[in-house]
Amino acid sequence: MTPSVLAGLTGAALVGLxxxxxxxxxxxxxxxxxxxxxxxxxxxxxxxxxRRGAAAGFxxxxxxxxxxxxxxxxxxxxxxxxxxxxxxxxxQSRNVTLDAEVWTRPNGGxxx
Amino acid sequence: xxxxxxxxxxxxxxxxxVGLARILRGPTDVERLMAVQLLGxxxxxxxxxxxxxxxxxxxxxxxxxxxxxxxxxTIAFINLLDADQGDAEI
Amino acid sequence: xxxxxxLDVVLASLVIGVALFTITARDLFASVVGYVAYGLLLAFxxxxxxxxxxxxxxAAVGSxxxxxxxxxxGKRLGALKNAAPEMRPxxxxxxxxxxxxxxxxxxxxxxxxxxxxxxPSLAPEAAAAASGAGAGLKNPITAVLMSYRSFDTMxxxxxxxxxxxxxxxxxxxxxxxxxxxxxxxxxxxxxxxxLAQTLAxxxxxIGIHIFWTGADAPGGAFQGGALLxxxxxxxxxxxxxxxxxxxxxxxxxAMVAGPAVFLVTGLAGGVLAGSFFAxxxxxxxxxxxxxxxxxxxxxxxxxxxxxxxxxxxRPDQ
Amino acid sequence: MTxxxxxxxxxxxxxxxxxxxxxxxxxxxxPDSLTRLHALTKADNLGLGLVALxxxxxxxxxxxxxxxxxIWALVLLSGASTAQLIGRALRRGRK
Numbered sequence: 001m002t003p004s005v006l007a008g009l010t011g012a013a014l015v016g017l018x019x020x021x022x023x024x025x026x027x028x029x030x031x032x033x034x035x036x037x038x039x040x041x042x043x044x045x046x047x048x049x050x051r052r053g054a055a056a057g058f059x060x061x062x063x064x065x066x067x068x069x070x071x072x073x074x075x076x077x078x079x080x081x082x083x084x085x086x087x088x089x090x091x092q093s094r095n096v097t098l099d100a101e102v103w104t105r106p107n108g109g110x111x112x
Numbered sequence: 113x114x115x116x117x118x119x120x121x122x123x124x125x126x127x128x129x130v131g132l133a134r135i136l137r138g139p140t141d142v143e144r145l146m147a148v149q150l151l152g153x154x155x156x157x158x159x160x161x162x163x164x165x166x167x168x169x170x171x172x173x174x175x176x177x178x179x180x181x182x183x184x185x186t187i188a189f190i191n192l193l194d195a196d197q198g199d200a201e202i
Numbered sequence: 203x204x205x206x207x208x209l210d211v212v213l214a215s216l217v218i219g220v221a222l223f224t225i226t227a228r229d230l231f232a233s234v235v236g237y238v239a240y241g242l243l244l245a246f247x248x249x250x251x252x253x254x255x256x257x258x259x260x261a262a263v264g265s266x267x268x269x270x271x272x273x274x275x276g277k278r279l280g281a282l283k284n285a286a287p288e289m290r291p292x293x294x295x296x297x298x299x300x301x302x303x304x305x306x307x308x309x310x311x312x313x314x315x316x317x318x319x320x321x322p323s324l325a326p327e328a329a330a331a332a333s334g335a336g337a338g339l340k341n342p343i344t345a346v347l348m349s350y351r352s353f354d355t356m357x358x359x360x361x362x363x364x365x366x367x368x369x370x371x372x373x374x375x376x377x378x379x380x381x382x383x384x385x386x387x388x389x390x391x392x393x394x395x396x397l398a399q400t401l402a403x404x405x406x407x408i409g410i411h412i413f414w415t416g417a418d419a420p421g422g423a424f425q426g427g428a429l430l431x432x433x434x435x436x437x438x439x440x441x442x443x444x445x446x447x448x449x450x451x452x453x454x455x456a457m458v459a460g461p462a463v464f465l466v467t468g469l470a471g472g473v474l475a476g477s478f479f480a481x482x483x484x485x486x487x488x489x490x491x492x493x494x495x496x497x498x499x500x501x502x503x504x505x506x507x508x509x510x511x512x513x514x515x516r517p518d519q
Numbered sequence: 520m521t522x523x524x525x526x527x528x529x530x531x532x533x534x535x536x537x538x539x540x541x542x543x544x545x546x547x548x549x550p551d552s553l554t555r556l557h558a559l560t561k562a563d564n565l566g567l568g569l570v571a572l573x574x575x576x577x578x579x580x581x582x583x584x585x586x587x588x589x590i591w592a593l594v595l596l597s598g599a600s601t602a603q604l605i606g607r608a609l610r611r612g613r614k
Binding site: 125159168176181189190 | 205220223232235236239246249252254255257261262265270273274385386387394401408415419420421432433435436439
Binding site: 003004005006007008009010011012013014015016017018019020021023024025026027029030032033034036037040043044045047048049050051052053054058059060061062063064065066067068069070072073074075076077078079080081083084085086087088090 | 323
């Protein structure tokens with residue numbers, strides 16, 4: 001078990017964990033957190049592709065690593081938009097949940 | 113000598129990892145905060161030791177960045193606690 | 203070198219353990235603390251994958267700034283907590299989701315175990331980019347970002363600006379042009395003021411250092427810009443400075459500067475050096491450093507504005 | 520001279536690692552939040568400080584040595600002031 005395979009399997013496990021939280025948590029910020037876990041798991045998989053692609057005198061393949069760097073920043077930008085939308089949604093509706101049942105209840109999403 | 117540096121790094125990471133149990137056990141959020149801070153400092157120490165033992169370039173700069181960011185999240189958490197407790201008297 | 207494999211296993215299990223905690227923790231605060239610790243641990247994993255550039259980005263953006271974003275959001279959301287009680291999902295849904303998540307993770311893990319051998323690599327192309335068009339850049343990652351895949355990097359800056367526009371436009375109509383809500387409501391304590399006043403100047407110095415060494419050593423515009431952004435946020439969190447009004451001319455100019463300069467240089471390359479985004483040989487390195495300087499400015503202003511959120515008060519004039 | 524420095528380096532790093540160990544034990548075993556905070560600051564200030572001190576003779580150039588010192592100074596500053604802030608948050612008691 002080389003370090004890169006270990007990191008890759010960790011990434012796979014993170015994707016699984018994140019998916020579980022994303023589906024099950026009714027709280028929108030917890031969903032966002034879970035989504036970020038999935039993202040970093042995918043980044044780790046990129047990381048081991050970079051580590052395995054060592055060639056041309058480098059200890060790593062710089063192309064996937066550069067993509068991960070842009071990826072982290074873009075993921076943060078997306079999270080910021082998600083947070084803004086969540087805050088606005090809860091301000092409008094006074095509901096801090098994404099549970100479908102709450103929203104479809106007769107008096108649930110009243111402020112629309 | 114390098115082996116010794118790595119050994120020290122391993123020891124520090126292990127102890128700090130055990131300290132992370134405070135995140136699980138709490139009991140209050142302040143304890144969780146302390147565990148994260150210990151992880152940050154221990155991580156910086158381990159990074160420095162690994163940097164000097166393995167000569168991977170740039171690890172020092174990562175440690176520098178981590179040292180700079182160490183109080184960053186803590187300040188935000190303190191602000192949150194203060195907001196929970198109403199306006200502060202100085 | 204017998205310590206390192208043990209360290210790797212410890213690190214991997216810690217990452218998974220803390221991730222599990224952030225998913226299962228009962229309250230939001232605990233789970234965000236867990237997420238910050240998780241980001242730190244990931245940074246160490248990236249070091250072990252020989253990716254100090256990524257480690258620095260992950261520590262600054264993935265752990266630090268994202269953590270502050272989530273904490274601030276939780277604080278603002280806390281005022282509304284009185285609404286609907288959280289619904290707990292049923293057992294059957296839990297099992298079903300668990301099976302699905304295990305299947306996805308298992309498939310991904312299997313794919314990782316079956317990765318092609320010998321591995322495909324773009325490293326030779328990146329090496330060519332480092333010694334060719336971006337002549338004299340010893341950091342291959344900066345060469346890839348600024349030369350080999352420069353178009354991506356420029357579009358990524360535009361994404362950042364679009365995100366800021368998106369966040370701003372979520373605010374109330376009547377608040378447009380005003381300043382976002384301050385990151386701290388009450389007056390700060392003296393230790394916090396001292397910390398921010400000492401940390402910020404040192405941090406600005408370190409941020410510029412990391413940007414400057416980025417041409418030849420790990421570091422670069424992203425990492426330097428993120429550290430500068432963090433320092434601006436520290437001053438805002440200690441109430442040394444409030445968030446600026448979003449219609450401030452200098453703010454908008456600073457945010458657009460990075461991609462604008464990048465685009466103009468790219469077009470100029472089309473005229474002077476024969477192809478879009480080609481750098482004229484000989485002066486490639488100074489040109490790249492100049493573009494990166496403006497990118498640092500854009501990142502350092504855009505990230506704090508994303509955390510500060512939409513404008514909240516009616517502009518008073 | 521070099522062996523003496525080597526010895527100093529090993530001693531400082533070992534004591535630093537010990538302080539991390541002690542800090543962790545304190546964080547886990549001490550009975551209340553304020554005493555745990557006390558243990559944490561020992562690990563922060565002394566542990567990292569001694570490790571940095573031990574690495575100082577091994578630095579290749581002045582820039583590396585300067586970085587070690589700056590890292591220590593930053594952690595001292597942030598450790599001391601966040602300990603104040605955390606302590607105050609604890610003393611006000613509702614958390």
